[in-house]
Amino acid sequence: MTPPVAGARLDLPGVLSGIRRMAPLSLFVVIFGLAFGVAALSRGLSGLEAMLMSALVFAGASQFAALELWGPEIPLLPLIATTFAINARHLLMGAAIQPWLAHLPPRQRYASLVVMSDSNWAMAAADHQRGETNVGMLVGGGIALWLTWLAGTLLGVIFGSGIEEPQRFGLDVIMGCFLLAMLVGGRRDLSMLLPWSAAALAALAAMVWLPPHSHVIVGALAGGLVGLLVPPSRGEREATA
Amino acid sequence: MTLPSTAAGAVIAIMIMAFITYLTRAGGVFVMSRIPIGPKVERFINAMAGSVLVAVITPMAVQGDWGARLALLATLVMMLTTQKALAAITAGIVTAALWRLVA
Numbered sequence: 001m002t003p004p005v006a007g008a009r010l011d012l013p014g015v016l017s018g019i020r021r022m023a024p025l026s027l028f029v030v031i032f033g034l035a036f037g038v039a040a041l042s043r044g045l046s047g048l049e050a051m052l053m054s055a056l057v058f059a060g061a062s063q064f065a066a067l068e069l070w071g072p073e074i075p076l077l078p079l080i081a082t083t084f085a086i087n088a089r090h091l092l093m094g095a096a097i098q099p100w101l102a103h104l105p106p107r108q109r110y111a112s113l114v115v116m117s118d119s120n121w122a123m124a125a126a127d128h129q130r131g132e133t134n135v136g137m138l139v140g141g142g143i144a145l146w147l148t149w150l151a152g153t154l155l156g157v158i159f160g161s162g163i164e165e166p167q168r169f170g171l172d173v174i175m176g177c178f179l180l181a182m183l184v185g186g187r188r189d190l191s192m193l194l195p196w197s198a199a200a201l202a203a204l205a206a207m208v209w210l211p212p213h214s215h216v217i218v219g220a221l222a223g224g225l226v227g228l229l230v231p232p233s234r235g236e237r238e239a240t241a
Numbered sequence: 242m243t244l245p246s247t248a249a250g251a252v253i254a255i256m257i258m259a260f261i262t263y264l265t266r267a268g269g270v271f272v273m274s275r276i277p278i279g280p281k282v283e284r285f286i287n288a289m290a291g292s293v294l295v296a297v298i299t300p301m302a303v304q305g306d307w308g309a310r311l312a313l314l315a316t317l318v319m320m321l322t323t324q325k326a327l328a329a330i331t332a333g334i335v336t337a338a339l340w341r342l343v344a
Contacts, residue, residue, distance in 0.1 A: 086294065090265035098270045170338035180332055184320040227287060228284055
């Protein structure tokens, strides 16, 4: 593999091309946004609050998980820990493209990261591998995803407010099914079964013996720690050797 | 520490979530430009990312009704066979709706 060309730039044509390339994929995001809007209303958020969350947080899995904590009162520490743990993958994604973004002026660099999400990151990282210096895929793709995520949420809010008993139509299970699909669809790696089992057992134990909502933090930490004990996969060992 | 889910409380909670999420987006670039992230930290984060989802889903399966349990099962089977998230989620919703229609 040839080392990627040094340098990075951000300009309008690059951003527009990024929006265009993301457009087909971002249509699916509308449907996920719709599911979030419906689920948010069924958990007692107002339509405006659901829209605000989609606009400012812009991270599907953590938004669905936050709904699970939503009630008459919102527990702050579990909310912070859950949001951080689910979005911690961004740390690795950012670290992976840091050598590329380092060529941008700091203001452009940190502004681009506002819209960094899984699919635009993946496409931009592939661009970089091919020797592309234009960061437009990251920013333009992110803008396309943000717009469609917001549009989907709006549709969900409009659609969801017309439904009297969401559980009759199975709409209360959207959250769980979405998170499970994200979990299984991510990395298909059997070495994760051990940490995940540990997370499930720790979460169940915390539900019985520890204060309410602590099961998310306890499960995440237990899974992370067991992950340290699992021997690295072959690919990883080659990469670090 | 809790916030009431009034309009003001909800907006504050959303702002906090937005702040934490931006920290994760910018944090990797910021930290990496100073100290490289080692394989140990990477393994911890990778395992934790899935584990937190497991920890959120587990109570739904344990405390939920059979409609919810079968919905999760349908999603899992569909996801493993087709790898299509939308199809898997739809299968889950339909399963829960059908179960509650007959049960």
